[in-house]
Structure formats: structure tokens, C-alpha cells
Amino acid sequence: MSSSANASLLSRSLASVWHPCTQMKHHEQLPLIPIARGDGPWLYDMDGHRYLDGISSWWVNLFGHTNPRIGAALKEQLDTLEHVMLAGFTHAPVVELSERLAGLTGAQLGHAFYASDGASATEIALKMSAHYWRNHGYPEKNCFAYLEGSYHGETVGALAVTDVALFRDAYAPLVRGGDCLPSPDARLAEPGESPADVARKAAAALEAHLDAHSGRIAALIVEPLVQGASGMVMYDPEYLRLARQICNRHQVHLIADEIAVGCGRTGTFFACEQAGIWPDFLLLSKGISGGYLPLSIVLSSSDVFAAFYDDDTARGFLHSHSYTGNPLACRAALATLDIFVQDEVIAANQRRAARLGEAFRHALGTHPRVRHLRQRGMILAFDVADAPPGFSRRFFAAALERELLLRPIGNTVYTMPPYVLSDDDIAHLAQASAQALEVALA
Numbered sequence: 001m002s003s004s005a006n007a008s009l010l011s012r013s014l015a016s017v018w019h020p021c022t023q024m025k026h027h028e029q030l031p032l033i034p035i036a037r038g039d040g041p042w043l044y045d046m047d048g049h050r051y052l053d054g055i056s057s058w059w060v061n062l063f064g065h066t067n068p069r070i071g072a073a074l075k076e077q078l079d080t081l082e083h084v085m086l087a088g089f090t091h092a093p094v095v096e097l098s099e100r101l102a103g104l105t106g107a108q109l110g111h112a113f114y115a116s117d118g119a120s121a122t123e124i125a126l127k128m129s130a131h132y133w134r135n136h137g138y139p140e141k142n143c144f145a146y147l148e149g150s151y152h153g154e155t156v157g158a159l160a161v162t163d164v165a166l167f168r169d170a171y172a173p174l175v176r177g178g179d180c181l182p183s184p185d186a187r188l189a190e191p192g193e194s195p196a197d198v199a200r201k202a203a204a205a206l207e208a209h210l211d212a213h214s215g216r217i218a219a220l221i222v223e224p225l226v227q228g229a230s231g232m233v234m235y236d237p238e239y240l241r242l243a244r245q246i247c248n249r250h251q252v253h254l255i256a257d258e259i260a261v262g263c264g265r266t267g268t269f270f271a272c273e274q275a276g277i278w279p280d281f282l283l284l285s286k287g288i289s290g291g292y293l294p295l296s297i298v299l300s301s302s303d304v305f306a307a308f309y310d311d312d313t314a315r316g317f318l319h320s321h322s323y324t325g326n327p328l329a330c331r332a333a334l335a336t337l338d339i340f341v342q343d344e345v346i347a348a349n350q351r352r353a354a355r356l357g358e359a360f361r362h363a364l365g366t367h368p369r370v371r372h373l374r375q376r377g378m379i380l381a382f383d384v385a386d387a388p389p390g391f392s393r394r395f396f397a398a399a400l401e402r403e404l405l406l407r408p409i410g411n412t413v414y415t416m417p418p419y420v421l422s423d424d425d426i427a428h429l430a431q432a433s434a435q436a437l438e439v440a441l442a
């Protein structure tokens with residue numbers, strides 16, 4: 001496409017498309033990037049520039065763009081069944097996916113409820129938890145506890161358990177209050193304290209809170225091991241182990257939002273595995289379809305399922321979305337799970353994550369402005385001390401000029417790349433990050 005045709009596409013986009021999570025006026029200065037195609041971890045724009053997708057297109061892509069295996073599975077599904085409603089009907093892709101996910105939890109979470117995006121999965125888990133307690137005769141248990149810096153989506157219900165002021169403040173009158181509890185953020189360690197010590201302190205605060213309030217609390221919702229949207233806050237698995245025990249003692253559900261950290265991101269398929277625990281509800285979305293189609297899933301235990309199983313319609317979980325259990329999305333997820341097995345992805349990622357860490361430590365480990373360089377599996381982040389105003393946008397622009405897509409969250413630079421980076425890609429990611437940092441700080 002010629003550049004004048006590009007220019008026209010960009011102005012048409014700004015006139016007709018309301019872009020997400022964007023102050024549209026900023027695009028008076030910052031150009032949109034028209035992407036023509038993708039291939040592996042690379043995106044190509046209409047002028048032939050390329051960008052390494054260092055954030056997996058908002059954390060969704062696992063095995064690269066236009067992955068041939070996922071593509072082939074989808075093409076076959078397209079010619080078989082594109083969609084059928086899931087109330088009163090079923091189909092092979094949704095059954096197989098539910099069984100495989102149950103298998104991955106060792107049958108601990110054997111009931112899969114489907115929706116299309118992550119925020120809906122949060123809403124479903126909150127509703128299911130409160131409804132569970134109501135069905136058990138405790139209707140007053142309908143409040144939720146969540147952690148400082150948490151992010152569970154941006155619909156009105158999900159905002160009630162999300163602690164990101166920028167997303168929440170404008171809608172405060174619409175959003176129900178909840179109980180915000182101390183985060184086990186490992187960066188809070190005092191001299192001589194370990195991340196596990198910080199986790200134990202946060203767990204003690206949870207215990208004290210539930211001692212006083214568990215009569216009205218249905219569930220605690222957490223992002224296991226890494227709180228993504230507030231800046232890749234990492235914490236010790238000890239918190240999850242203790243939170244599981246404390247919730248059990250106080251008859252409070254534990255909801256694990258693995259929308260970002262699931263599907264191998266943290267080094268195990270589910271982040272909860274590193275704590276050796278299972279929640280009552282586990283949420284998946286983002287990577288589960290390989291980054292191909294909107295799909296979210298709430299996995300729950302047989303205890304939860306049994307609380308709704310009754311002759312009385314109103315005791316059932318009467319929640320639905322039009323595209324619940326869409327066969328194409330389920331098929332993309334099955335192809336994604338096949339790749340995990342065929343390519344032994346969890347083991348291969350251990351090596352890839354080690355190389356990623358080495359490359360960043362080498363490029364930035366001793367940089368005077370870099371703080372808390374941290375990593376959990378295929379998520380790596382660092383904070384930038386004394387960053388100038390507009391740092392995030394400056395870094396983003398400087399990285400793009402160096403063939404790299406990274407979008408810092410405030411002063412935190414992070415990467416969460418697809419699991420298909422070559423050694424050269426990793427070297428590029430680290431070097432272009434270091435160069436972009438110099439430009440953004442200049």
C-alpha cells in the first residue's frame with residue numbers, strides 16, 4: 001500500500017474507531033501504526049517496518065502470529081461448525097477443552113463455565129461465589145476482598161475488585177466498595193527481609209481481616225504470583241499457600257485470576273502450581289486461545305458445582321453470553337494445548353526464560369536508573385528511578401523506532417513475549433530495550 005493510502009487509513013481510523021485505553025487526543029502527536037500482517041513474534045506495518053511483539057499483543061499471543069498449527073485447526077473448524085448456542089446444545093470442541101483443562105488441574109477443578117473476555121470471567125466468579133453462599137443459606141456473605149494493586153478487568157463488577165485508580169476513579173459512584181488488603185509485593189521487603197517474609201506479613205493482614213469480617217465475605221480474589229496491570233508486581237508463592245489455608249479456615253472462597261499468568265507465563269502451566277494449591281475458582285482467558293479469538297473460562301470445583309445442582313431453576317447459575325463456548329475459540333484453545341504437549345513448551349520455556357533473564361541482566365543489570373529487575377518465567381520487568389514525565393510514551397516511541405513493541409506501565413518497563421523467540425530475538429529485545437531507555441531518559 002502506498003503511504004498516501006496509509007495516511008488515509010490512519011485518519012479514517014481516528015475518525016471512526018474509538019481506540020481502547022487511549023486518550024484519543026494524544027494521537028494528534030503519536031501516530032497510529034497500521035499493521036498489515038504478523039509472522040511469529042514479528043508484526044509488519046504497511047510501510048514494511050517490523051516490530052518484535054515484546055508484549056504478545058496485550059499478553060494474549062503464545063506461539064506467534066499466524067501460527068500454522070492453530071491456523072490449520074481453525075480452518076478445519078470453520079468448515080465444520082462455526083457456532084451453536086451452548087444452552088441445550090453441546091459440541092466436541094467445548095467438551096474436549098473442558099476435559100483437558102480439568103485434567104490439567106488433576107480433576108480438582110472439573111467444571112468449566114465459558115465466556116468471551118477476561119472481565120466477564122471475573123464477573124462470573126464473583127457471582128458464582130456469592131450465589132454459592134446464598135444457596136448454602138448465607139446470603140450475607142456477598143462482599144469481596146482483593147489486593148492492593150490488583151487488576152481483574154474493567155466492567156463495573158470487575159472494577160469493584162480492581163485497585164488501579166486510573167481505571168476506577170471516574171466510575172467510583174457506579175462501583176461497589178470491597179475490602180482492599182495489603183499486597184505481598186516483594187519490593188516492599190525491608191533490609192534483611194525475604195520475599196517470603198513480605199508474603200507472611202500480607203497473609204497475617206488477611207488473617208486479621210477475615211477474623212473480623214468473614215461473615216460477610218464471599219471470596220478473596222488474587223492474581224497468582226504476578227499482579228500484571230499495576231506494573232508486574234511479583235510476590236512469593238508463600239502468600240498463596242497461606243491464603244489458601246486462611247480462606248479454608250474462614251470459609252471464604254479463593255478465586256485465582258490466571259487470565260494473565262496462566263498458560264505457562266510464570267513457568268508452570270498454572271501459576272498456582274508453584275504454591276502447590278488449587279483455588280475454588282480459576283480464571284483463564286488471554287493466552288488460552290493462543291491469542292486468536294476471545295475466550296474466557298471459569299474452572300470450578302465439584303463442591304461449587306454441587307451447590308447449584310437442584311430441581312429449583314433459581315438455584316442454578318443463570319448466566320450466559322451469546323458466544324458462550326464458541327466452537328472456533330475452543331478449537332483454537334485445543335490447538336494451543338496441543339502445542340504445549342507436542343513442543344514440551346513448559347520445559348523449553350525454562351531455557352528460553354533463562355536466556356531472557358541473562359540478556360536483560362547483561363544489557364541493563366548495572367544501569368544506574370534500573371531498580372528491581374525481576375522475572376517470573378516468561379515475564380520480566382524493571383522499574384526506572386526518576387523517570388521524566390511522559391516516560392512511558394517516550395519509551396514506547398523510542399522502542400518502535402528500534403523495531404520493538406513494548407509499552408511500559410508508568411515507570412515499569414516489562415516484557416511478556418510469545419514463547420517462540422529465537423536467541424537473536426531475545427538479544428534484540430534486550431538491546432533495543434536498553435537503547436530505548438537511554439532515549440526516553442535523555
Ligand SMILES: *Cc1c(COP(=O)(O)O)cnc(C)c1O
Pocket residue numbers: 116117118119120122151152153154223228229257258259260261285286
Ligand atoms: C486482562 C486481564 C483481565 C481482563 O481481561 P479482558 O479480556 O481484558 O476483559 C482480568 N484479569 C487479569 C489479571 C488480566 O490481566
